[in-house]
Amino acid sequence: MSEPERLQRILARAGVASRRAAEALITSGRVTVNGAIVQALGTRADPDRDDIRVDGAALPEPGHRVLIALHKPAGYVTTRHDERGRRTVMDLVPAIPGLHPIGRLDFDTTGLLLLTNDGELTLAITHPRHELVKTYLATVAGVPDAKALARLRAGVELEDGWTAPAEASVEERVRGGSIVRLLLHEGRKRQVKRMLAAVGHPVRQLVRISVGPLTLDGLDSGAWREVSVKEVESLRRTLRLPGRPSE
Numbered sequence: 001m002s003e004p005e006r007l008q009r010i011l012a013r014a015g016v017a018s019r020r021a022a023e024a025l026i027t028s029g030r031v032t033v034n035g036a037i038v039q040a041l042g043t044r045a046d047p048d049r050d051d052i053r054v055d056g057a058a059l060p061e062p063g064h065r066v067l068i069a070l071h072k073p074a075g076y077v078t079t080r081h082d083e084r085g086r087r088t089v090m091d092l093v094p095a096i097p098g099l100h101p102i103g104r105l106d107f108d109t110t111g112l113l114l115l116t117n118d119g120e121l122t123l124a125i126t127h128p129r130h131e132l133v134k135t136y137l138a139t140v141a142g143v144p145d146a147k148a149l150a151r152l153r154a155g156v157e158l159e160d161g162w163t164a165p166a167e168a169s170v171e172e173r174v175r176g177g178s179i180v181r182l183l184l185h186e187g188r189k190r191q192v193k194r195m196l197a198a199v200g201h202p203v204r205q206l207v208r209i210s211v212g213p214l215t216l217d218g219l220d221s222g223a224w225r226e227v228s229v230k231e232v233e234s235l236r237r238t239l240r241l242p243g244r245p246s247e
Helices: 006-013 019-027 119-126 146-154 191-200 229-238
Strands: 031-033 053-054 067-072 110-116 132-139 167-174 177-186 203-212 224-226
Touching: 006 019, 006 031, 006 053, 006 119, 019 119, 067 229, 110 119, 119 229, 132 191, 146 167, 146 191, 177 203, 191 203
Parallel strands: 110 203
Antiparallel strands: 031 053, 067 110, 067 224, 132 177, 132 203, 167 177
């Protein structure tokens, strides 16, 4: 018999959502335990004995864990459901129980988005201690000079505090601006756009081209593929996670 544990951890491990998203599900009254709505984040439950449901649906049974790489187009929100009725990234991928986006890309940002039904992997990818590097190409106004690049590399002061140092370089000049390559291991809201705006180069277009060892290679806009076992093993090594037996 398992020990009672925090409800948001149970939901995350079951692959329902990331822990942060699971907290939002709880506080919005969408989670029940033994038929009663639970909204307190400190609530504990026993996944083996208690009937835990989200929107009336039981938690998915443990099964095949998948990791999907999606080339997100502009015009889609990165969420499972949108109360405003906008298109979501879930419209682009197969209906797999527990599948959810790992992190977010803005509505107008394109590029590599990972989705999984593996709560453990979601927590590892999104936790700051693993410092997983994400690479972006930003088309910006103007051409950052040495001083602007140095600020990005040292860390930029934003309204929510200083960013960690980033790798930054000018890839090429384009009409009226340039393309900047930026490597980050943080995941704050709209961080790339805010950093570049802070050094005087507003973003006109943004694409994420890699997450750790995974890249956009071979994926057209709107297309997806299941990440191979070998690639998942490489990602887990990058995250310094223990190996896992074959399923």
